[in-house]
Every structure is written in C-alpha cells, then in structure tokens.
Amino acid sequence: MAASRALLTLENFIGGKFLPCNSYLDSYDPSTGEVYCRVPDSGKEEIEAAVEAARAAFPGWSSRSPQERSQVLHQLADLLEQSLEELAQAESKDQGKTITLARTMDIPRSVQNFRFFASSILHHTSECTQMDHLGCLHYTVRAPVGIGVPAGVVNIVFGTGPRVGEALVSHPEVPLISFTGSQPTAERITQLSAPHCKKLSLELGGKNPALIFEDANLEECVPTTVRSSFANQGEICLCTSRIFVQKSIYNEFLKRFVEATRMWKVGIPSDPSANMGALISKAHLEKVRSYIKRARMEGAQILCGEGVDKLNLPPRNQTGYFMLPTVITDIKDESCCMKEEIFGPVTCVVPFDSEEEVIQRANSVKYGLAATVWSSNVGRVHRVAKRLQAGLVWTNCWLIRELNLPFGGMKSSGVGREGVKDSYEFFTEIKTITVKH
Numbered sequence: 001m002a003a004s005r006a007l008l009t010l011e012n013f014i015g016g017k018f019l020p021c022n023s024y025l026d027s028y029d030p031s032t033g034e035v036y037c038r039v040p041d042s043g044k045e046e047i048e049a050a051v052e053a054a055r056a057a058f059p060g061w062s063s064r065s066p067q068e069r070s071q072v073l074h075q076l077a078d079l080l081e082q083s084l085e086e087l088a089q090a091e092s093k094d095q096g097k098t099i100t101l102a103r104t105m106d107i108p109r110s111v112q113n114f115r116f117f118a119s120s121i122l123h124h125t126s127e128c129t130q131m132d133h134l135g136c137l138h139y140t141v142r143a144p145v146g147i148g149v150p151a152g153v154v155n156i157v158f159g160t161g162p163r164v165g166e167a168l169v170s171h172p173e174v175p176l177i178s179f180t181g182s183q184p185t186a187e188r189i190t191q192l193s194a195p196h197c198k199k200l201s202l203e204l205g206g207k208n209p210a211l212i213f214e215d216a217n218l219e220e221c222v223p224t225t226v227r228s229s230f231a232n233q234g235e236i237c238l239c240t241s242r243i244f245v246q247k248s249i250y251n252e253f254l255k256r257f258v259e260a261t262r263m264w265k266v267g268i269p270s271d272p273s274a275n276m277g278a279l280i281s282k283a284h285l286e287k288v289r290s291y292i293k294r295a296r297m298e299g300a301q302i303l304c305g306e307g308v309d310k311l312n313l314p315p316r317n318q319t320g321y322f323m324l325p326t327v328i329t330d331i332k333d334e335s336c337c338m339k340e341e342i343f344g345p346v347t348c349v350v351p352f353d354s355e356e357e358v359i360q361r362a363n364s365v366k367y368g369l370a371a372t373v374w375s376s377n378v379g380r381v382h383r384v385a386k387r388l389q390a391g392l393v394w395t396n397c398w399l400i401r402e403l404n405l406p407f408g409g410m411k412s413s414g415v416g417r418e419g420v421k422d423s424y425e426f427f428t429e430i431k432t433i434t435v436k437h
C-alpha cells in the first residue's frame with residue numbers, strides 16, 4: 001500500500017487566527033477526481049466564534065476613516081498582486097479552471113476590485129437640504145454595517161451550505177447577507193433570514209441569450225460567442241446558453257460557430273494552451289450531461305461535443321470531470337435546455353425571423369441576468385437592449401466590466417445590484433440628521 005501523500009488541510013480563519021476543526025470534508029481535484037485537500041466541516045460553533053470575533057472588531061474598524069480603510073484595501077491588492085501566480089495555481093487546482101484564465105482573469109480581477117473600491121470609498125457624497133424659514137439644516141451620513149480587515153474583521157469559515165451556511169445566514173447578529181449562488185439556495189436563505197428582516201443582496205443564475213442579427217460582424221461575433229458560451233467550462237453566471245440567429249445568416253453562423261467550437265481546446269488545467277478545463281464536481285458533470293441526454297430524447301441535434309466528438313486526455317485525467325463544449329440545435333423554446341440554467345459548456349442555437357419575435361423569445365424565461373446583441377445598426381442595438389429583460393446587456397462585445405455601474409439581474413436572476421454606488425448603499429445604513437441652529 002503506497003504511503004498516502006500528506007493531504008493539504010485547510011483551517012478556518014477566525015479572529016485573525018487559523019483554527020483547526022473537529023471534522024473535515026474531502027475536497028477533490030476536478031482534473032483527476034482524486035481527493036487532494038481536506039476542508040473544515042464547520043457548524044454552529046464555528047459560526048458563533050466568527051460572529052463574536054466580528055462583533056469585537058466592529059467598533060474599532062467601523063470608526064476608522066475612509067482614508068485609513070482605503071489604505072488597507074490597497075495593501076490587500078498589493079499582497080494579491082505579489083502572490084498572483086501562487087493564487088492562480090491554487091484557484092486552477094481547486095476549481096478546475098485553466099491556469100491561463102486564473103492568471104489573466106480571476107486573480108487580476110480581484111486586484112482590480114480591491115483597488116477600485118479602495119478609491120471609490122474616498123469619493124462618496126451625501127445629501128443636504130435647508131429650511132431657512134425654520135432655521136434648519138438636514139444632512140445624511142452613512143454608517144458601515146459590515147466589517148473590513150483587522151483581526152476579526154474578515155473571518156473565513158469552511159463547510160457545507162446546509163450546515164455552516166444556514167448557521168451563518170440565520171444568525172441573529174448577522175444583519176445583512178450578500179449572496180452569490182443559485183436561485184433555489186437564495187429561496188432557502190430568504191426563508192431563513194425573513195424572521196430577522198435581514199437586508200439581502202442576491203446575485204443569482206441566468207439563461208443568457210445572444211441575439212445575432214443578419215448585419216452582425218461574424219468575424220467578431222463568432223469567436224466572442226464561443227468564449228461567452230464556454231469560458232470557465234460555462235461555469236460563469238454571465239455565459240451565453242441560448243443563441244438566436246436571424247434566419248438569413250443561420251447556416252453560415254452555425255458552420256463557423258461549430259468549427260470554432262471544435263477548436264476550443266479542452267485540456268488539463270495546468271496546460272497554458274487549454275481554453276477549457278474540468279467542471280467543478282462529478283455531480284455537476286453528470287447534471288450537465290443529463291441535459292444533453294434530454295435534448296437527444298426530445299429529438300434535438302447535437303452538432304459537436306458530448307457524445308459526438310472524442311475527448312483526448314492523459315490517462316491520469318480520464319477520471320477528471322471533463323466534457324467537450326457542446327452545441328445543440330433543432331431544439332424547442334419549451335425544452336428544459338432552453339429554459340433552465342445548465343451552468344456548463346452547453347449552448348443552444350436556434351433561428352429567428354424578426355426583431356419583435358426574438359425579443360419576445362429572449363424574454364420568455366424566468367431569468368434576467370445578461371444578454372448580448374450583435375448588429376451593426378446602432379439604432380437597433382439601443383432599441384433591442386432597452387427591451388431585453390436583463391440587468392446587463394453587452395452589444396457587439398461580452399464581459400467588459402464597468403465597476404462604476406450597477407451589476408446584477410432582474411426576475412429570478414437576483415435582488416439588488418453590486419457596484420460602486422449600489423454596494424456602498426447596500427453595506428451601509430443611511431441616517432438623516434436635522435440640526436436647528
């Protein structure tokens with residue numbers, strides 16, 4: 001029996017200290033399907049300790065000036081930047097994403113976010129009114145609700161959603177919840193938080209359409225739509241999973257799109273030339289595959305990918321959670337593949353005739369997160385973008401992020417928004433003060 005390699009064991013980080021836990025969960029390397037790490041299986045006790053640490057840290061941290069807190073956030077960005085490669089390797093290993101995506105998107109975006117918010121907190125203004133006839137001045141101030149960085153301000157508690165997640169979201173001293181995840185979980189969190197009237201920010205799923213009109217520039221549209229469909233194995237809430245193509249260019253688009261999809265390289269995450277790595281878990285891989293099986297049963301066509309083309313992987317990775325990017329056509333709008341979020345490397349391509357028709361069909365799902373519109377007619381992109389039920393509409397591009405402006409979805413894609421103004425308002429309480437002079 002080969003000696004088992006010492007497994008990486010993570011610890012919770014509470015009150016500025018790394019703390020062991022009584023029990024642990026196995027964490028799997030998505031590229032091999034092997035256990036590579038153990039994470040704490042935390043529960044109520046750990047959440048209580050984290051809330052206590054936060055409670056103790058709050059008075060000191062919340063009274064620090066924006067200038068001091070900005071400096072701390074810039075220092076965090078510096079530390080992330082200095083450890084970019086180590087963090088990219090860790091993220092790629094843990095999530096199955098390619099090292100290239102982790103190096104060029106995930107970690108740099110984290111640095112950018114810290115720097116951006118470190119700057120924005122220095123520029124907020126408040127409101128003021130005067131009642132001269134009463135000799136009154138009114139103004140607003142905002143007080144932090146959450147906490148920032150010194151010991152106890154950031155607490156990291158590992159565990160499962162139902163066990164440690166529920167302990168956190170139902171804790172009476174946790175006043176607000178910023179949740180990113182699926183709609184079913186958001187429903188559960190909303191139920192648990194309701195008795196405490198907690199403030200909620202919910203960033204949920206999407207079933208994001210691409211609307212490709214006959215005057216689209218296919219040289220740009222095809223590669224960008226391949227990327228928006230399959231980046232990070234389709235495990236991005238903003239990924240395109242329904243592609244509506246105007247009939248007159250449908251065959252040409254499909255030919256180019258399938259060719260480009262087949263060039264989208266699936267490889268081991270550490271391969272810098274891979275475009276796509278492994279899905280997050282065995283269970284998720286099987287869930288994604290089940291949608292393709294259902295599409296086949298409904299008589300849809302699978303033009304490339306799962307069950308059509310061959311996946312070439314080294315022997316050690318054949319137990320990894322890999323699948324090929326898959327394109328489905330001849331599928332009805334009523335199909336679950338066109339209605340439900342699959343959150344995998346699967347996209348459906350269907351034709352449409354008119355602008356009116358495609359807007360109605362694009363809006364016919366319960367989600368409303370993101371959309372892309374491809375047309376060289378500037379009047380059309382503005383007109384269509386305004387009518388789409390989506391919180392984010394990219395025209396002739398995808399995933400260009402503007403942190404100054406609201407980010408988030410409508411309908412079942414979430415509640416509230418993130419961004420400079422929206423996050424500032426969410427994480428603070430506003431107060432109106434009247435001074436009679």
Ligand SMILES: NC(=O)c1ccc[n+]([C@@H]2O[C@H](COP(=O)([O-])OP(=O)(O)OC[C@H]3O[C@@H](n4cnc5c(N)ncnc54)[C@H](O)[C@@H]3O)[C@@H](O)[C@H]2O)c1
Pocket residue numbers: 159160161162164165166169180181182183185186188189202203204205206236237341343369408414
């Ligand atoms: N809108 C966005 O910005 C955005 C960004 C990324 C992902 N997403 C969405 O997230 C989903 C994929 O992420 P996921 O699979 O981790 O989602 P998930 O809902 O399964 O889990 C999200 C988080 O909630 C925790 N959780 C699970 N059950 C819980 C419970 N009962 N109480 C408290 N916490 C609980 C999980 O441990 C996890 O940390 C997709 O729907 C995707 O679209 C949205």
Ligand SMILES: N/C(=C/C=C\C=O)C(=O)O
Pocket residue numbers: 203235236237238401407418
């Ligand atoms: N919050 C964001 C999420 C992006 C992709 C999620 O899968 C962001 O871009 O700010």
